[in-house]
Amino acid sequence: MAKHKILLAEDEVALGTIVKESLETRGYDVIYCADGEEARLKYEQTGPELLVLDVMMPKKDGFSLVREIRKKNDRIPIIFLTAKSRTEDVVEGFGYGANDYLRKPFSMEELIVRIKALLSRHAGGQPSEDVSIGQYTFNFSRQTLRFQDQEEQLTHREAQLLHELYLHKNDLTERTLILNTLWGSDDFFNARSMDVFITKLRKKLSQDTSIQILNVRGYGYKLIC
Numbered sequence: 001m002a003k004h005k006i007l008l009a010e011d012e013v014a015l016g017t018i019v020k021e022s023l024e025t026r027g028y029d030v031i032y033c034a035d036g037e038e039a040r041l042k043y044e045q046t047g048p049e050l051l052v053l054d055v056m057m058p059k060k061d062g063f064s065l066v067r068e069i070r071k072k073n074d075r076i077p078i079i080f081l082t083a084k085s086r087t088e089d090v091v092e093g094f095g096y097g098a099n100d101y102l103r104k105p106f107s108m109e110e111l112i113v114r115i116k117a118l119l120s121r122h123a124g125g126q127p128s129e130d131v132s133i134g135q136y137t138f139n140f141s142r143q144t145l146r147f148q149d150q151e152e153q154l155t156h157r158e159a160q161l162l163h164e165l166y167l168h169k170n171d172l173t174e175r176t177l178i179l180n181t182l183w184g185s186d187d188f189f190n191a192r193s194m195d196v197f198i199t200k201l202r203k204k205l206s207q208d209t210s211i212q213i214l215n216v217r218g219y220g221y222k223l224i225c
Contacts, residue, residue: 003029004119007048009039009065010081011057019052022108028115036060043069050077050119052111055093063096070097077118081106100181117167133166134208134225147207154204157182161197165213165223175220 006028010016013034020032031046033039037059043051051069053062066078080093080101093101100114130137137146143159145152154162160182165173179186179194198213198221205211212224 005029005048007031008052009033010054036065052079054081066096134211169223
């Protein structure tokens with residue numbers, strides 16, 4: 001079985017080496033770069049399946065690199081690594097086309113989980129494909145939800161949230177994972193915002209009574225369909 005090829009760009013050599021070796025022990029083929037310009041060249045030369053990029057790098061920062069890559073490839077999964085104090089990096093990173101991010105310091109196990117999830121989604125089919133949620137048809141790429149002959153346009157955040165719930169359908173989607181992935185932090189105000197969006201999705205899915213979004217108090221949500 002071929003190894004998944006990952007491009008890792010991190011200017012802290014000690015951290016980069018640790019991450020590279022840890023990923024390799026788990027069966028990944030890792031191309032390591034210490035700056036953004038080297039990462040751009042290696043991306044073009046090696047054709048990786050997933051990128052793990054530090055935001056602040058010499059020669060070319062992570063945002064600039066992703067901006068260039070997204071002009072040619074809008075599907076490759078990208079994870080940003082960002083300093084814990086730079087919340088603005090998270091918002092800006094999603095705007096440039098990142099799929100996920102991790103705040104430093106992070107655990108290797110968390111990085112592995114994020115990598116596996118993104119590779120699984122990427123292998124699962126084109127993002128423009130329709131998926132069934134009960135009697136509804138959801139298209140994440142187009143941000144639409146259709147029930148019989150009625151199609152409704154979702155907001156970007158509604159589509160993101162429903163997508164996360166769908167990926168873990170009939171299983172628990174952890175509250176902190178949703179908040180950190182979509183909102184950038186799991187503070188009180190973001191949690192209240194997420195609750196509002198959950199209520200909106202419940203209403204939009206209410207025409208099929210077999211669908212439920214359960215609140216598992218203290219842990220997260222479960223989409224039953």
